[in-house]
Amino acid sequence: MVGIVGYGAYVPKYRIKSEVIAKVWGEDPDRIKKGLGINEKAIASSDEDAATLAVEAAKIALQRAGIAPKKLGALYVGSESHPYAVKPTATIVAEAIGATPDLTAADLEFACKAGTAGIQICMGMVGAGMIEYGMAIGTDTSQGRPGDALEYSTGCGAAAYIIGKDAESLAIIEDTHSFTTDTPDFWRRNKADYPSHGGRFTGPPAYFKHVKAAALGLMRKMNTKVEDYDYFVFHQPNGKFPRAVAKMLGVPPEKIADGLLTPNIGNTYSGASPIGLANVLDVAKAGDRIFVTSFGSGAGSDAFSIKVTDKIKNREKGKPVSEFIAHKEYVDYATYAKYRRKFKGM
């Protein structure tokens, strides 16, 4: 079996409140906050992008794993906001953390679940004995069309996971199961600045169907049930969907609290469920079991059953997610529009 040898998350410093965005578009701030379950979202500075966020998360993962970067045999970066259309983010990250040149690297894209897809690829490679350690990163600086509902939710953040053998792991990945279909709930065409989505169609036939199917599929495969797990992390496109899917699956609200960060940092896309898991690993104790289900529009879900080991004490070597969430500075809409390059002609 394989597991998580090290993990790290990074959330940029700047925040914009939902009510500030609502005011610009003439919306009722309370209705937005209640409807989407988002108070504020994290936004990257003008000199940050998916690659720089990934590097900061990767460095923390390496600190916790206590391994030399050159020991990584594979590096996958999952994102829907790769800085280049053609030129792998993974090469930039691998070079910046000192993992080059003897490794394989590639970029992944699967809307909000490219990070967990990378974890599965690394699990396969470590399990097959092809590599000793592999790193999978979910990172995004996602954009929402100005005035669209997505503008309240699209946040920025990253999380990195080093996958290795179970004996060295701070958490063992017991099993994984995926559910994938062609469901056009959200997309972005080439050269388009902003994604399009199906509004309510993103709910029942997309998010809920896939998250439930992957989660139930894994529990059926492993013969486990909700009561066997101490924590649940669901993909969190807003504050509402993960709470609703937890209710549908019979997961009590206290089991999703630590893994639900979207109300305070927004939907960090490929970083979302990985950062949620990082926040759970920051507080979990040896023996705890964690159930994670990501979701990527398009659409698919990856479910993981994770068991924390006594090596979780290695987390002390890295900065916890809570520090990044607490360290914040609010900006106004115009500054946010500048940082995220929403002005024409910039």
Add this chain to the structure above:
Amino acid sequence: MKESIPLTWRKIPDRYRLIGSLCKNCNGYYFPARHVCPKCRRKGRIESYQFSGRGRVFSFTEIHAAPAGFEDQIPYVMAIVELAEGARCTGEIVDVLGKDVQIGDEVEMVFRKIQSNDPEGLIHYGFKFKKVKR
């Protein structure tokens, strides 16, 4: 202006990872990298050295009249950072204004975009610094 791809590529190790030099003869640290130790000359034994990225603000200024390509970032703070090993280098201090910085402040390296103005050109990444919270 057409950018020099070889020049950008050659600087990747020092810009991405703060790779400079260490003279094994006099224990002198240098950044950017040197081929010859300026103190020991031919007796010097220069080796490649990756700096820890930790350091202190030696001096700083807040930029209001930015060079071409950096105009949309003003105001920003540029500093001379004395690295923990002894060498000094110039870099931006991110996520702060001049009023937030003092000489002697502890900083650590972060990886950021330096310049990416040409929409069809390369994105230049490299080291900057951020204040270490106490």
